[in-house]
Amino acid sequence: MARVLVIGGGIAGAATAVALRKAGIDVVVYEAHPDSAEDIGAFLTLASNGMRALAQLDASDAVTAVGFPLTSMRVLDGAGAEVAHVPLGEAADPLLRYRCLRRGELNTALQTEAGRRGVDIRHGARLTSVEDGPDGVTAHFADGSTATGDVLVGADGLHSTVRRSIAPATRPCHAGQRVFYGYTGAVPLPGPDACITMVRGGPGGFGCAVSPEGESYWFARVPGDPLPLDEITRGTAAGWRDLLVPLLRQDAPVAADVVAATPDDIMVTNATELPPGAPWRTARTLLIGDAAHAASPATGQGASMALEDAVVLAKSLRDAPDAETALSCYESLRRPRTEHNTTVSGNISRGTHTRPVGGAPPSRPGYDDLARLLDWDSDIMTVRPVYEG
Numbered sequence: 001m002a003r004v005l006v007i008g009g010g011i012a013g014a015a016t017a018v019a020l021r022k023a024g025i026d027v028v029v030y031e032a033h034p035d036s037a038e039d040i041g042a043f044l045t046l047a048s049n050g051m052r053a054l055a056q057l058d059a060s061d062a063v064t065a066v067g068f069p070l071t072s073m074r075v076l077d078g079a080g081a082e083v084a085h086v087p088l089g090e091a092a093d094p095l096l097r098y099r100c101l102r103r104g105e106l107n108t109a110l111q112t113e114a115g116r117r118g119v120d121i122r123h124g125a126r127l128t129s130v131e132d133g134p135d136g137v138t139a140h141f142a143d144g145s146t147a148t149g150d151v152l153v154g155a156d157g158l159h160s161t162v163r164r165s166i167a168p169a170t171r172p173c174h175a176g177q178r179v180f181y182g183y184t185g186a187v188p189l190p191g192p193d194a195c196i197t198m199v200r201g202g203p204g205g206f207g208c209a210v211s212p213e214g215e216s217y218w219f220a221r222v223p224g225d226p227l228p229l230d231e232i233t234r235g236t237a238a239g240w241r242d243l244l245v246p247l248l249r250q251d252a253p254v255a256a257d258v259v260a261a262t263p264d265d266i267m268v269t270n271a272t273e274l275p276p277g278a279p280w281r282t283a284r285t286l287l288i289g290d291a292a293h294a295a296s297p298a299t300g301q302g303a304s305m306a307l308e309d310a311v312v313l314a315k316s317l318r319d320a321p322d323a324e325t326a327l328s329c330y331e332s333l334r335r336p337r338t339e340h341n342t343t344v345s346g347n348i349s350r351g352t353h354t355r356p357v358g359g360a361p362p363s364r365p366g367y368d369d370l371a372r373l374l375d376w377d378s379d380i381m382t383v384r385p386v387y388e389g
Contacts, residue, residue: 067101078201
């Protein structure tokens, strides 16, 4: 495999560049934003499966240098009474512990790691179109420049330009909720160290993790129609707080107290997903991450799925005899797992499915074989039939 073009320098794109570089594949990343990938300031949790993928890329240290670990989860009712407290993921292994961190921190850590390994990341390169031919694939950029490679990977997110060239009819759709994020050091929810607290007091959901420095990272998922983009753009922290606190006060006053104590750092986005079954690839072009399988945030698996994508794609291109076989192998391995996550997460967001108390991750196709699939030293063409069966 001579050269791979990665469009998008966010979490999926940067992780894929790290993985491809480890596989000995020439890779260049093209990022539209002039300095770093776009970031709305929200935080996320990397689950044990995502941390396992990072470990296989020898990239654990880059990520554990930021954020903080989570080793358990407790569930409170709306009044604040504890109804469950359980270990979270593979908490016994320091490399595989859940990690809470800001999205921008993760993105920066992965881009820095890619650069440290010699990956060329070209900022300010906004893709306009893709030309997929028999001998290569060419990316056309807004400044008139082009780049040609053997494979082009669309890691350019929910509103992917690459996806428009593969599946122009596929559009993101609302997943039934508005999602608020905030940070406050004023009123942290009391609880054990390294614990995320979930409050189940109404039709939505609320979660809060407290950093070692005492800063609360919280989110609230509220059912409702999508907010117009101009309303989100014009919104202020005070306005979002005034909207959210009365809603939470009705069913989860313990959560409302945290939000009410958040002075400035509040943001909101619409929960959005892509419909399962849409095309992911052509002969030389492939979608990964949110560009392929964006899910609502209810299962908290978006970033972890992107990290899995990176490992599986790099191994597929490393081990398969040609690009067509590699991309076919990748899709057959990733589509059942990611689309299951999209469906489960969307059902939770819409209130048509409730995760069991204690927050155990939902069963996913091939979950028991995930460690074998991600194992960097295994040949993916050998593991593939075992994993699929």
